[in-house]
Amino acid sequence: MAEKGEEKLIEVARHIAKTLGRTDTMADDILQIFSNFDHRFSRENLAADRLSDGSITDEHYSSLDHQFARFLSSDRSIWSDSADAAAFLDAVDSLISAVRDLDPPALDHANDLLQQCMLRLEDEFRSLIENPYGVSPYEPVPPPGFDSDGEDSEEEEEEDQIPVAPPVTDYDFVIDALPPGSVADLHEIGKRMFAAGFGRECAHAYSLARRDFLEESICRLGIRHRATADTSISDEVQATPWTELEDEIRRWVKAVNVGFRILFPSERRLCLRIFAGLSAISDLSFAEACRTPAIQLLRFGDAIASHSRSPERLFRVADMYEAIRDVIPELNALFCDKYSAFLCTEAVALWKKLGATIRGIFTELDNLIRRDPATAAVPGGGLHPITRYVMNYLRAACASRQTLEEVMDEDGMGIAEIPDRPSSPLAIQIAWIMEVLQGNLEAKAKAYREPALSCVFLMNNGRYMMQKVRDSNELTILMGEEWIRRQAARERRWGSEYQKSTWNKVTAVLRVDSSGRAPEPSVMRERLKVFNVYFEETCRAQSGWVVADERLRAEMRMTAVGIVMPAYRRFLESYRGVEGGKHGDRNVKHSAQEVEARINELFISRP
Structure with missing residues (x-):
């Protein structure tokens, strides 16, 4: 009878040790206290549930199951109570330690x-990221509209819309997306x-929770979500009018700067803090979280x-080229691990592809002129x-001269500068386009029936080309003074x-015989009539020339006056001498002053 009582007493002590000891270390301490109190409560007797082969009895598992049961079955977040969180982590530590020494079937x-x-830790992990300020996903949430008073559906739609973030100009800062306590x-x-051994699952839980934040942040910059498949994005972009794409490209340039200079570096910093000492998980978590928004x-x-290389697209494509080019040095440090390095590779590939597109646009401009x-x-x-x-296109393009110089210097070798001659790859490209344009204009000039009008056409267009070069410092540098002299x-x-x-x-009909003999009056009168006809026909035709x-316009009038007036005055003087002074004026239709005035009325400024 006494033996049964003693066994019962030992069993109670053993149960107390297991219940109070949240870890193996705490249980061992309690066993030591009992052993010092009474030799019957020795560690050997109270720890009899451990067998000689190191396995654990069903009774011990019953204790472990009971210890975890209240945590695993709870509908409330364990981390809503710091004491529960600490107890659960201690229990997990004990279980992990025990698993290392066990043999089947235990x-x-x-x-x-x-x-x-x-699995529960994974849920808690995701909850802490998605609800860092204590809103637990385990607590029931009323269905949408449960407390609705019947507000207009349009108001609900407005509330659901994601507000667009204001412009960002300073990229030298980081975002602390989670409070320090949550990070710890x-x-x-x-x-x-x-x-x-659940590091990959932890990284996956992190990426799922943080990816939504990053994608929403990109959306707030005005970038709408698209399918990540290359063909889907390509088809959608191709079907979108260019005017709409221009607006989206402007937003895209800002999003690239904010994303690659602020959002992703801040995400890297957060990963390093959460997974301090766990570089493999940190890198994997960061890569998976950033992959989708970066690829977007x-x-x-x-x-x-990849699509149309129409000349009007140059300016927006150049903006995109500059945006990617300027962030690549930072991407080399940001996406430096084996999981995210491909993002840096893709960014570099896009940078080069945009450069090829710009070169293709200049080729298309060449073809446009020829066609x-x-x-x-x-x-x-x-x-x-x-x-x-x-x-005007070239002048506007040369506002981005440094970028275009870089793009045209495809091999990065550069060309030695030669004074007064186009020497850089961009200068050679611009000079070639100007020659193509000049050749096209000369072909067009042949369409005029009057040779003089062909010359006027070429002078008009040649002067405009030269003036545009002179008015643009960048074009002057590219074309050089030698080109301007050749054009002049x-x-x-x-x-x-x-x-x-x-x-x-x-004026050919006004020439007086150089022999010194006075022409016959009839010859002089005939010449005057021919002059009048030629002059009036010329003035009538050229009064409508542009x-x-x-x-x-002033130079051409002055030249005409310089050619006609001296010859006309000499002819009138000779004519009056032959006709006998004032009697000769009866056949003079235009005075010298009238001829000069008519010439100074020639040409109009525009059709």
């Missing part, structure tokens, strides 16, 4: 319990999951670079639209041809 049961603990708790959970940004840029019909000359020999388009020489040649085909023809540049 190991199977312990692994099953460990699996349940890890996440770190403790991460350590246990890694120790139990890069795939959109790739879709833009412009040679017969499409403008009335009056004025400025052709293709000239205005190309020169061309203009002088066209001017000379214009004079020969018009005013030289008019000379757009005011200075060129």
Whole structure:
């Protein structure tokens, strides 16, 4: 009877030790206290549940199951109570330590319990990230509309819309997305999951929770979510009008800067804090969290670079090129591990592809000029639209001269500067386009029936080209003073041809016989009549010709006056001598003053 009482007493002591001892160390301490109190409570007697082979009895498992049961079955977040969180982590530590020394079949049961603990830790981990300020996902949430008073559905839709963030100009800061306490708790959970062999699951839980935050942050910058498949994004971009894409590209440039300079570096910093000492999990978590939003940004840029290379797209594509180029040095340090390095590779590939697109746009500009019909000359020999388009385009493009120099220098070798001559890859490209344009204009000039009007057309367009170069410091540097001198020489040649085909023809009939003999009066009268006809026909025709540049218009009038007036005055003087003074004026239709006035009324500034 006494023996049965003693066994019962020992069993009670053993139960007390197990119940009060949350860890193996605490239980051993309690056993030692009991042994010192009474030899019957020796460690050997009270720890009899441990067998000689190191396995654990069903009674011990019953104690472990009871210890975890209240945590694993709770509908409330364990981390809502710091004492519960500490107790649960201690219990997990004990279980992880025990599993290492167990043999089947006890190991199977312990692994099953460990699996349940890890699943709960994973849930708690995700909850701490998604609800860092204490809103537990385990607490029931009323269904949408439960407390609704029937508000208008439009108001609900407005509330659901994601507000667009204001512009960011300073990228030198980081975002602390989680409070320090949450970071510390996440770190403790991460350590246990890694120790139990669940590091990849922990990284996955992190990435699922943080990816939503990053994607929403990108959306707040005005970038709408698209499918990540290359074909889907490419097809959608191709079907979108360019005017809409321009607005999205402007937002994309800002999103690239915010994403790669602020959001992703802040995410890297958060991973390093949560997974301190666990670099493999830290790298994997960061890569999985950033993968989708980063690919979204890069795939959109790739879709833009893959489609139409119309010249008007140059400026937005150049903005994209500069945005990616400027963040790449930071990406080399940001995406430096084996899990995220591919993002840096894709960014570099996009940078190069955008550069190729820019070069392709200049090739398309060349083709556009060549395809412009040679017969499409403008009335009056004025400025052709293709000239205005190309020169204004080049001038605007050269505002990004440094970027274009970099893009055109595809091999990165550069070309030695030669004074007064286009020498850089960009200068050579611009000079070539100008030559193509000049050749197109000369072909168009042949469409005019009057040779003089062809010359006026070439002078108009040549002067415009030269003036645009002179007005642009960047174009002047690229083309060089030698090009300007060559263009001025061309203009002088066209001017000379214009004079020969018009005013030289008019004044040819006014020449007096150089022999010194006085012409017959009838001959003089006939010459005067021919002059009047030629002069009036010329003035009538050229009064409708266009000379757009005011200075060129004044120069052409002055040249005409310089050719006609001296010859006309000499002829009138000789004519009056032959006709007998004032009697000769009866046949003079135009006085010298009237002829000069008519010439100074020639040409209009625009059609």
